[in-house]
Amino acid sequence: MMLLLFLWQTLRIAAPYLLAAAGGVVAERAGVVSLTLESFLLSGAFGAVAASHWGQSAWIGVLGGLGAGLFFGALHALATVRFKADQIVSGVALNLLAVGLTRFLLQMGFDSSSNSPRVPGFEGLGHPLLWLGLLIMPVLAWTLAHTRYGLRLRAVGEHPQAAESLGISVAKVRWVAVLASGGLAGLGGAFLSLDQHQFTDQMSAGRGFIALAAVISGRWQPMRAGVACLLFAAAETLQIQLQAAAAIPTQFLAMIPYALTLIAVAGVVGRSRPPAALGRA
Amino acid sequence: MTTLAIQMTGIDKRFAAVQANRGASLEVAKGEIHALMGENGAGKSTLVKILAGLQPPDAGQFFVDGREVTGWTTPQALTAGVAMVHQHFMLVPTLTVAENVVLGREPTHGLRLDRQAAVQAVRDLCQSSGLQVDPNRLVADLSVGEAQRVEILKVLYRGAQVLLLDEPTAVLSPPEVAELWGVLRRLQQGGATIVLISHKLDEVMAISQRVTVMRQGQTVQVLDTAQTTAAELARAMVGRDVDLDVQRPENQAGKPLLRVTQLQVQGSRGQPALLGLDLTIHAGEILGIAGVEGNGQSELLDALAGLRPYQGSIKLADQELATLSLSQRTQAGLAHVPEDRHQRALILDYSVADNLILGKLAEFSRRGVLDQRAIAAHAAELIAEYDIRPTDPQVPVRGLSGGNQQKVVLARELSRSFKVLLAAQPTRGVDVGAIEFIHARLRQARAQGKGVLLVSSELREILTLSDRIAVLYRGRIVAMLPRAQASESVLGAYMTGAAQAVTHG
Incomplete structure (x- = not known):
């Protein structure tokens, strides 16, 4: 029973990581840095709650989360692909924008600086995005390895000039990738807020960065990144359960997932090789 | 006279401070191996890149098979069978040979990339062209000579009839160069037109039928290879006599x-x-x-x-x-x-x-x-x-x-x-x-x-x-x-x- 509970909680924590990390893999393999995952998650979480509130339906909430993620994805693509802005600067700017914008809209729409009212969401295993999260990495792995678009995406991320010389539109491939990244991570955000039936200020709480760490420690490969997400989620679950059980200070325990992220990125993957064209316009 | 495979006239191209081409021209007959010579910075690569649709010219016109195609794009050039083998390889190191070859024109089976068809296509091309590469190897593991074969296979896969090669021998060993000549001659027999950028005199003498010499962005001379000499070509390129075989005085090796x-x-x-x-x-x-x-x-x-x-x-x-x-x-x-x-x-x-x-x-x-x-x-x-x-x-x-x-x-x-x-x-x-x-x-x-x-x-x-x-x-x-x-x-x-x-x- 303990074990089942542990597994269940791990999955629940892992779902937004998996969706966001999937988005990260897609964008980064196409050569676009994914610091923006945090903004996709946060805007997705807010979009989902706003839409669910407006439509009084959790499914409409899913669409809202998707839409918000796509919108932020489009901003990132516009800045970096169309106008060739620095991908890191654009990422940081969008993360700040997402915090400010959701806070502003929270105040405007729900007259609160901390949280939205309770909206229709999903319960436990009935959360469709949980299952999407579990399926996304295998689907993505297959897509990258076995479809035309996947091949082109990998080529664009490694050697855009080569792709361009063969008549492939690098801009188009990257637009699709960044939009997909926004949509997937937006759904990750929707999972978060629909799971809790409400939006709270800054509820993404750095999960976008942890997802990015999973992408990197998974060496930009979907299945490995998925495993990394599950590991991070398991660590977090352990931390929560230890809080209840042991006498270790909670502040210390709360640090575990982040410390683990740091160790994973710095240590385990010291020698992994990112897509060659990552970060280059 | 039949229509020319390539005709370029009055091509100008400027990059910031550098005028790469000024009124350059190039005429290549169908089915010939044509060498484009000149010093570094003479504007050869620029001219050929314009022809391949990688850059538009600032001025001038060009025709392929008598059809005006001035300022076309790479996809248009590829569709018309004009393709370039780049000096710096345009290969994705993390993909296999077959994947690199079919990239941009991949065979599919429904949604799925048809790897087997890709591998087979590469095998067939190897067979017909005489180039030998294992389609399943990762490009990162290839030698430069093999990588170049892949570049040529890519172009052939697209059914190119006009091949533009930018200094293809720069990185090859002598046996690989000889092999490349064999491949080019075979392609020529199959009806292909080949433009070869080089500044190596002996190569140009060995393989080409005609030579266009460029200097400082302009076309200065067009010569029949059979009627010229390496010394004459060198003079045309540099604008003065060049002696590359200076006799060395005997040395007194010291400590x-x-x-x-x-x-x-x-x-x-x-x-x-x-x-x-x-x-x-x-x-x-x-x-x-x-x-x-x-x-x-x-x-x-x-x-x-x-x-x-x-x-x-x-x-x-x-x-x-x-x-x-x-x-x-x-x-x-x-x-x-x-x-x-x-x-x-x-x-x-x-x-x-x-x-x-x-x-x-x-x-x-x-x-x-x-x-x-x-x-x-x-x-x-x-x-x-x-x-x-x-x-x-x-x-x-x-x-x-x-x-x-x-x-x-x-x-x-x-x-x-x-x-x-x-x-x-x-x-x-x-x-x-x-x-x-x-x-x-x-x-x-x-x-x-x-x-x-x-x-x-x-x-x-x-x-x-x-x-x-x-x-x-x-x-x-x-x-x-x-x-x-x-x-x-x-x-x-x-x-x-x-x-x-x-x-x-």
Whole structure:
């Protein structure tokens, strides 16, 4: 029973990581840095709650989360692909924008600086995005390895000039990738807020960065990144359960997932090789 | 007369400060192998890139098969069967050969990429063209020669009838060049039209039917290969007589300067690359290292320059180099012209003046502040001495032609006080005029009693310059010959492993 509970909680924590990390893999393999995952998650979480509130339906909430993620994805693509802005600067700017914008809209729409009212969401295993999260990495792995678009995406991320010389539109491939990244991570955000039936200020709480760490420690490969997400989620679950059980200070325990992220990125993957064209316009 | 396969007239193209083409023209008949010659920076590559749709011209028109296609795009050019084999390979190293070949025009089966069809297509192309590559290998694992075969397969896969090759032999060994000629002739028999950029006279004489010579962005001459000579071509390119086969005065090799004993080095993938190598360079001597690329040359240079750990001993004038830092090595008397000038010798976005003082900052700064006046004077002096063009010291090195970039590296390294110069591929991608100049400089260093280690994939260069020649094969020196006993055929036999190890002198 303990074990089942542990597994269940791990999955629940892992779902937004998996969706966001999937988005990260897609964008980064196409050569676009994914610091923006945090903004996709946060805007997705807010979009989902706003839409669910407006439509009084959790499914409409899913669409809202998707839409918000796509919108932020489009901003990132516009800045970096169309106008060739620095991908890191654009990422940081969008993360700040997402915090400010959701806070502003929270105040405007729900007259609160901390949280939205309770909206229709999903319960436990009935959360469709949980299952999407579990399926996304295998689907993505297959897509990258076995479809035309996947091949082109990998080529664009490694050697855009080569792709361009063969008549492939690098801009188009990257637009699709960044939009997909926004949509997937937006759904990750929707999972978060629909799971809790409400939006709270800054509820993404750095999960976008942890997802990015999973992408990197998974060496930009979907299945490995998925495993990394599950590991991070398991660590977090352990931390929560230890809080209840042991006498270790909670502040210390709360640090575990982040410390683990740091160790994973710095240590385990010291020698992994990112897509060659990552970060280059 | 039938319609021309290619007709370009009045092509202008400008990049920021550089006018690459000014009223350039090119006419190529159907089914011919046409060479496009000229010095570095003459505008050959630009002209061909315009033709391949990679860049639009600023002015001028061009026609393919009599149809005006001025300013078309790469996809349009590919559809019309005009494709380019690039000088710097346009291959994705993390994909397989087959994936690279079909990229952009992939066979699919529903949603799924049809890998088997891709592999089969590559096998068929290999069969019909005579190019041999395993379609399932990762491009990162290929030799340069194999990578080039993949480039050509890519073009053939697209059904190209007009092939544009930009210096295809720059990185090939002699047997690979011969193989390439075979492939091109076979393609020509199949009806293809081929434009070949080169600045190697013997190649152009060997393979082409006609030659277009460019100089400073303009087309200066079109010649029938059968009715011209290498000397005439060189004159057309440079605008004056060129002599590449200067007789070397006999040298008086002096005392040993650099002594390498039992050198063992690992390659970048951890494989053993040098297996116990011994060599000595004497004062007033050029020691040539011949060998097909990838037989340990890069590792040898890296170890000598201090860029790679090694076992064994390297002594420069009796001083062991192992524990010395790079700057200490420079002080000890080592100068280095690296293989890959873009990666290791130059900061492309820095000015010529700044590149000329790299590694000599101490001489040009006072209490941590750069002495701009001294830097400018230094630059002006070297630019004049080495005839670096353009003469503006503030131009970023990126904007210089390959030959002039190499002159910048050479000027910097030779103006140090050094004992031994490591010269790796000193004339790669450099035009005849500059080659002549660089060779003269290397000889001058030798005459001054310096030791020179010359690593080159150009056998002719090795044979013209070296006093002794070592052949590297699979991490060992398989032959050490005095110049008089070496020839292309003798070296070729050792380079390919056909002849067994011997050591003379």
